[in-house]
Amino acid sequence: MKVTIAYIEEPPFGWTDSDGAAIGADLDLADAVLRAIGVTQIEHHLTTFSELLPGVGAGRWDMNVPLFVTPERANLVAFSLPVWAIGDGFLIRTGNPKALNSYASLAARRDARLGIIAGQVQHESARAAGVSEDQIVSFEQQADAIEAVRSGAIDAYASTAVGNRILADRIGGSVEAVDHEPGEDGSQCPPIGAFSFNKSNGDLINAVNQQLRLYLGSPDHRARMAKFGLTHKEIDPALVC
Structure with missing residues (x-):
């Protein structure tokens, strides 16, 4: 089989x-x-x-x-x-210069840009928290989103919290992971x-x-x-x- x-x-x-x-x-x-x-x-x-x-x-x-x-x-x-x-989190540049720790915090920074993979649930989660479409940049490949964070083209890449922690450990130095607070979307699970x-x-x-x-x-x-x-x-x- x-x-x-x-x-x-x-x-x-x-x-x-x-x-x-x-x-x-x-x-x-x-x-x-x-x-x-x-x-x-x-x-x-x-x-x-x-x-x-x-x-x-x-x-x-x-x-x-x-x-x-x-x-x-x-x-x-x-x-x-x-x-x-699994909850969401951000991959950001080391030091978190714009203090981004949730979709709501990013929505409040009109100069902040968020990277997502096209079609993933993070897009709707960000929109539900008030992130505007002109703040969102879509990518087809994760590697491109990561490079955009490192270069400063975007301020955060949204993915799973555990995935971003692994990425930050592997890349080292230039980026870090920030977990979102539990229940940001109002759910218990x-x-x-x-x-x-x-x-x-x-x-x-x-x-x-x-x-x-x-x-x-x-x-x-x-x-x-x-x-x-x-x-x-x-x-x-x-x-x-």
Whole structure:
């Protein structure tokens, strides 16, 4: 049995290492779950964020790495059970010269520019907090947004808090990560992420969900995720929210 899973370059969730292998927390979780349900061949397909949903919807691959669940996306694909719950944060230049620590703080600085990846949920979160469209700069690739922060073309790049912490540690020196305060959007639980599939692929969806019920929160799951910097803070809310 072969399954092809699409991923994007977004550490710590997924990326291509120097040997050309696809690695990351989401891919490690997929590997554990798929092997447990009898998949013997797993193929990784690198793509862009904007192609994830159209690609799986068109059957170009079987499943996507987890992404945030929204009602709009649920109209296009079938989501698995939640596998993580993660709040947003900023990647900024070291020293945080404009004191940006939330979408609201950025909205209050009319001279501040925010980078987002086109189509990601951070766009709507920023708009809901009052960030205007003329403050938002869209990018197709994370690497371009990071370079824009480093060069000063934008003041902050919005992504997951844990992802930005990993990026800041890897880049070092010129950038730092700032986590947003919990509940900025008024919710009690951080946004949840889940694998996504073509809605017609019911057998795979059901098998994955059955294994996720058994595996999520287990010692092996927590140990695997810890290697990539995901802790109980990202895992536990997904089990109850």
